[in-house]
Amino acid sequence: MDSGKDIREAVIKYSDILYKVCIVILCNEHDVQDAIQDTFCRYLEKKPEFRDEEHEKAWLIRVATNICRDMIRFRIRHPKVCIDEVENTLAAPEDKEILRELLELPVRQKTVLYLHYVEGYQIKEIADILGITESAVKTRLLRGRKQMRDAVRMEGGI
Numbered sequence: 001m002d003s004g005k006d007i008r009e010a011v012i013k014y015s016d017i018l019y020k021v022c023i024v025i026l027c028n029e030h031d032v033q034d035a036i037q038d039t040f041c042r043y044l045e046k047k048p049e050f051r052d053e054e055h056e057k058a059w060l061i062r063v064a065t066n067i068c069r070d071m072i073r074f075r076i077r078h079p080k081v082c083i084d085e086v087e088n089t090l091a092a093p094e095d096k097e098i099l100r101e102l103l104e105l106p107v108r109q110k111t112v113l114y115l116h117y118v119e120g121y122q123i124k125e126i127a128d129i130l131g132i133t134e135s136a137v138k139t140r141l142l143r144g145r146k147q148m149r150d151a152v153r154m155e156g157g158i
Contacts, residue, residue: 007044014057017119018064024114025068025107035071039064058129065111065130072107101151109144112137 018039022032042063050056102110115121115129116137123141127134 007040010043010056010060011040013053014060017057018060020118021061021111021114022064022068024103024110025065026071027103031068031071035064035067038067042067058125061115061129062131069107097152098148101148104151105144105147109140109147112140113144113148116141 015036018036019032022035023029026032026035039060043060048056048059050059102113105113111130112126115126116123121129123134123137126137130137
């Protein structure tokens with residue numbers, strides 16, 4: 001199979017999940033488009049060999065999250081989209097408040113929470129995708145859930 005066909009298939013197959021992962025991390029449509037484009041550029045540059053589709057998907061998610069982290073780290077200012085726009089893109093009406101709280105979390109926590117609860121990945125899979133230990137994933141999930149609980153309590157006046 002030629003690399004042009006490979007990249008077309010990968011773009012069709014994985015753009016949606018990469019968009020969702022990147023928008024949760026960056027909260028900025030323009031930055032997300034850049035991150036996705038950079039991810040597929042790395043795919044073309046590296047021409048990695050994959051064991052199967054799940055390995056390819058995990059590799060792309062890992063590259064995309066690393067690019068997002070780099071964008072946050074190196075950009076002094078990056079404008080954010082209105083939170084309502086992100087909510088309308090990703091959440092059903094009944095989930096908007098939860099999404100709002102999720103977007104306020106640090107990148108480490110919101111990435112693992114999103115991959116676990118929204119995309120349905122298991123702890124080991126998240127560890128593999130992000131290149132961290134299972135223990136680190138568990139810790140980030142615990143901290144993220146605690147922060148979400150605390151935020152909901154504060155808003156509810158409990």
